[in-house]
Amino acid sequence: MRTITGTVKHDDGSAWAAGLLKSRLMEAFTTATATYPCEEHVETLDADGYFAVDLATPDTGAAHYKITTPDGQPHYVYLETGPATDLQTVLALPGQAVSQEAAQTVMDAHENKVDTHRALLASDLMENTILAAMDQTIHNIEMGPYLLTYNLDGINGYTATTYPYGLTAPQAMTLVQWTQSYFVVTTNNPSNYWSIVISRVTGETVISLSTANSSADMWHPTINTTFDIAALVQGDNLYMSCIKQGNPGNLKLFTPILSFHSHIANP
Numbered sequence: 001m002r003t004i005t006g007t008v009k010h011d012d013g014s015a016w017a018a019g020l021l022k023s024r025l026m027e028a029f030t031t032a033t034a035t036y037p038c039e040e041h042v043e044t045l046d047a048d049g050y051f052a053v054d055l056a057t058p059d060t061g062a063a064h065y066k067i068t069t070p071d072g073q074p075h076y077v078y079l080e081t082g083p084a085t086d087l088q089t090v091l092a093l094p095g096q097a098v099s100q101e102a103a104q105t106v107m108d109a110h111e112n113k114v115d116t117h118r119a120l121l122a123s124d125l126m127e128n129t130i131l132a133a134m135d136q137t138i139h140n141i142e143m144g145p146y147l148l149t150y151n152l153d154g155i156n157g158y159t160a161t162t163y164p165y166g167l168t169a170p171q172a173m174t175l176v177q178w179t180q181s182y183f184v185v186t187t188n189n190p191s192n193y194w195s196i197v198i199s200r201v202t203g204e205t206v207i208s209l210s211t212a213n214s215s216a217d218m219w220h221p222t223i224n225t226t227f228d229i230a231a232l233v234q235g236d237n238l239y240m241s242c243i244k245q246g247n248p249g250n251l252k253l254f255t256p257i258l259s260f261h262s263h264i265a266n267p
Helices: 087-092 100-111 117-122 124-134
Strands: 002-007 021-023 040-044 050-055 064-068 074-079 138-142 165-168 173-184 191-198 205-210 219-224 238-243 251-253 255-262
Touching: 002 087, 021 050, 021 124, 040 050, 050 074, 064 087, 074 087, 138 173, 173 191, 173 205, 205 219
Parallel strands: none
Antiparallel strands: 002 050, 021 040, 021 064, 064 074, 138 255, 165 238, 173 219, 173 251, 173 255, 191 205, 191 238
């Protein structure tokens, strides 16, 4: 376990009283004594904007978390077992599996104005860490044809379970959003609907949605941000399954778009 504490304030300096801080474990792991599934913990800030939370960490290596601050901004961090630390330190260097102690060293050097920056930059570890922190731009990539015409009735849409789109990850990345528009013809309800799932070819679900609660005969543009698996390595193969549940009408889709943070590393 690692204890994280902090006080969150608005831009004007006032306390973010009763705000919500969400911590979602992105990849399950097992320690010598327990198994930790992908789940979200929600902490309510007190009247002073203060919180304290214990987050699970593995025996070795780091746990991958998505921490969403009260302003709705997601932060992807890797957290190792260690002493209690503050939220500012945890969020300072997101997106790279590095030691929190290394992150604290950078912050101490800055705060104390000690002239150790040159030595830190000489380290490959710190150079990669800083480069990773710099890349906060969200990139977009389209999924391409997989079995695009399988069970497709022309412009009338898909008639049965199909696997229309696929993608090979061109680099290491952290997925942050899936944008998808769909249209179900005539019949769509909680008993007759489509499940749309993006998975690894090895079978693990990356993210999914259901059309069950959407109206038929209209386009539904959706933005989905809750991933079961967000971290991909270069060469990960993904594919989309459109699974017919009951007897819904035909399914029409626009090209799926995945948004991600890039992982920069030295060659």
